[in-house]
Amino acid sequence: MKLAVTGKGGSGKTTTSAVLARTLARRGHDVVALDCDSNPNLGISLGVGDDETERLVSMRQALDEGEEEHAPAWDQVLDHFGSDAPDGVRLAVVSRIDNPEPGCL
Amino acid sequence: MCEASIMRVAFVGKGGAGKSAIAGTFARLLARRGQPVLAIDSDPLPGLAFSLGLDRDDAPLPDEAIEDRPEDEEGPRYRLRAGLSAADAVDRYAATAPDGVRFLQFGKIRTDPRTLFRSQITFRQIIKELPEDRWHLVGDLPGGTRQAFTGWGGYAETYLVVVEPMAKSLLSARRLARLALAGDRPVRVLAVANKVSEPGDAELVARRSGLEVVASVPLEPAFADAERSGRAPLDVVPDSGAIGAVSSLVEHLDRQPLRRAPS
Numbered sequence: 001m002k003l004a005v006t007g008k009g010g011s012g013k014t015t016t017s018a019v020l021a022r023t024l025a026r027r028g029h030d031v032v033a034l035d036c037d038s039n040p041n042l043g044i045s046l047g048v049g050d051d052e053t054e055r056l057v058s059m060r061q062a063l064d065e066g067e068e069e070h071a072p073a074w075d076q077v078l079d080h081f082g083s084d085a086p087d088g089v090r091l092a093v094v095s096r097i098d099n100p101e102p103g104c105l
Numbered sequence: 106m107c108e109a110s111i112m113r114v115a116f117v118g119k120g121g122a123g124k125s126a127i128a129g130t131f132a133r134l135l136a137r138r139g140q141p142v143l144a145i146d147s148d149p150l151p152g153l154a155f156s157l158g159l160d161r162d163d164a165p166l167p168d169e170a171i172e173d174r175p176e177d178e179e180g181p182r183y184r185l186r187a188g189l190s191a192a193d194a195v196d197r198y199a200a201t202a203p204d205g206v207r208f209l210q211f212g213k214i215r216t217d218p219r220t221l222f223r224s225q226i227t228f229r230q231i232i233k234e235l236p237e238d239r240w241h242l243v244g245d246l247p248g249g250t251r252q253a254f255t256g257w258g259g260y261a262e263t264y265l266v267v268v269e270p271m272a273k274s275l276l277s278a279r280r281l282a283r284l285a286l287a288g289d290r291p292v293r294v295l296a297v298a299n300k301v302s303e304p305g306d307a308e309l310v311a312r313r314s315g316l317e318v319v320a321s322v323p324l325e326p327a328f329a330d331a332e333r334s335g336r337a338p339l340d341v342v343p344d345s346g347a348i349g350a351v352s353s354l355v356e357h358l359d360r361q362p363l364r365r366a367p368s
Contacts, residue, residue: 008150009248010121014273039119039249039280041273050276057280 001029013037018045025087032078033085035093043093046085056083056093110140112358113242115261116297119277120248122267123299126332127322129156130339130351132243136204138359143195143240144202145232147211147257149221153245154210157202158337164200165212165224183226191234194227203337207240211257232260250280263293263358268314270298270306278314297354300324320354322347 001024005017014037021033035042040060043053059081062068071077082092112135116124125146132144146153154162172186185194199207209231212224235242246258258264264285268278278296285294296316298307300323307321323346331341339348 008120010119037249039277041119041276044272044276050272053276 014041014045018042018047021046021089022085022087025089031087031089032082033089033091035091036095038095040093040095043083043085043091046089046091048083048085048091052083056081056091060093060095110359111238111241112263113261114263114265114358115242115244115246115258116265116267117246117258117281118248118267119269119274122248122269122274122277123322124248124267125152125156125245126328126338127265127267127297127299127351128243128245129153129158129337130348131355132157132206133202133204133337133339134348134352134355135241135243135359136206138355141205141207141240143199143207143209143235143242145209145211145242145244145260147228147232148245148247149211149213149225150247151210151213151245154200154202154208155335156332156337157206157208158340159200159202159208162210163213164208164210165220166194166198166227168220168223170194170198171223171227181226181230183223184230185227191231192236192239194231195235195240203340229257232257235260250277250284261292263295265319265354266294266296266314266316267299268296268310268316269300270303270309275310275313278310278316282315295319297322319357320350322350 003020005013007013017033021031025031033042033046040057041053043056044050059068063070071080077094078090078092082090085091116128118124132142136142144153144157151162154164170186170189171183174180174182174184195207195209199209202208209228211228212221242260244258244261266278266281268274282294285292294316296310296314296318297320298310298318301307301321302324307318311318325345325347327342328338328345328347331338342348
C-alpha cells in the first residue's frame with residue numbers, strides 16, 4: 001500500500017498520516033512514514049518527540065547545505081535520514097526545506 | 106500621511122493556526138481607524154477573503170491587466186500591461202471588502218493553470234512595486250515555513266507568527282523565528298498566541314518560540330463557528346474576546362511603528 005495524505009493547512013494531514021502509519025504497523029505491516037512537508041512535523045504526531053523531530057530536520061537541512069552526502073539508495077535514505085518511531089514505524093524526512101522561492105518562477 | 110505610521114505586516118505560522126481569521130479581522134479594524142488598507146492573500150489555497158467578509162474567494166487579476174513581456178526585455182514572462190502602475194492595478198482590480206479594505210489575491214488553484222500563472226506572476230510584480238506610503242499592507246502568507254521571509258512576503262517589515270499552544274504549532278513557530286533571524290534583511294518578528302484556553306498558554310508560546318507575545322487571542326466556539334460558516338468573525342461575533350484581542354494588537358502595533366529603512 002502506498003498512501004499520500006494531502007489537504008489544506010491545518011486540516012489534519014500530519015495527525016491522520018501518523019495514526020494511519022501506526023495503525024498499519026500494529027496490524028503487522030512494515031511501515032515507512034515519509035514526511036514530505038516543507039514544515040516537517042510528522043515526528044511529533046508519531047511520538048518521537050521534539051528533539052528527534054528536529055534532529056531529522058537538521059540532517060535533511062545539512063544535505064541542502066552540502067554538509068551531508070546524499071544517500072544513493074532508498075534503504076540508505078531510510079537508514080541515514082530516518083528514525084525509529086513507536087510500533088516499529090520507520091520515519092524519514094524527505095522534504096525540500098531550504099528553497100524559499102517557488103520553483104516555477 | 107506620515108511615513109512612519111504605515112504598517113506593513115504579514116501573518117505567518119503553521120497551517121490552521123488561524124492566520125486568515127486574524128489577518129482579516131486585523132485589516133478591517135485597521136481600516137476603521139480611517140486609513141487605507143490593502144489586504145494581500147498569497148496563499149494558493151486562500152482563506153482571507155472570507156475572513157474579510159467577502160463572499161467569493163477567487164479574485165485573480167483579469168487578463169486585460171496583464172501582457173506578455175516583450176522577448177527583448179529581462180524578467181518574468183508576464184507583466185502589468187504597459188502604462189498600468191502597481192497602484193493603478195490595485196485601484197482598478199483589487200476587490201473592495203467591508204470597511205473599505207482593498208483586497209488583492211495571488212490566485213486560487215483552479216482548472217486553467219495558464220490563467221493562474223499569469224495572475225500570480227503579475228501579482229508578484231504588483232506587491233514588489235507598490236508605493237511605500239499609500240496603503241497599510243496586511244498579508245496572509247501560506248502556512249508553514251517555506252516562503253515566509255522572502256518571495257511573496259518580502260514587502261513586510263513586521264511578521265506576526267500565529268501560534269497555537271500545541272506541539273506542532275510551537276515547533277513551527279520556533280523554526281519561523283530561526284528563519285527570520287537567518288534572513289538578510291532586518292525584520293521584526295512577534296508572536297500572536299491563538300486559541301488560548303489555559304492561563305499559562307501565552308507564556309508557553311513565548312518560552313517555546315523564543316518570541317515576544319504581543320497578543321493573546323482566546324479560544325471561543327462562536328469565533329470558530331463564524332469561520333466554519335465562511336463568514337467574517339468581525340461581522341458575526343464583534344463583541345468576542347478574540348476580536349478584542351486583535352483590536353488591542355492593532356493599537357499596540359500602531360503605537361510602535363517600525364520606520365522602514367531608507368532603500
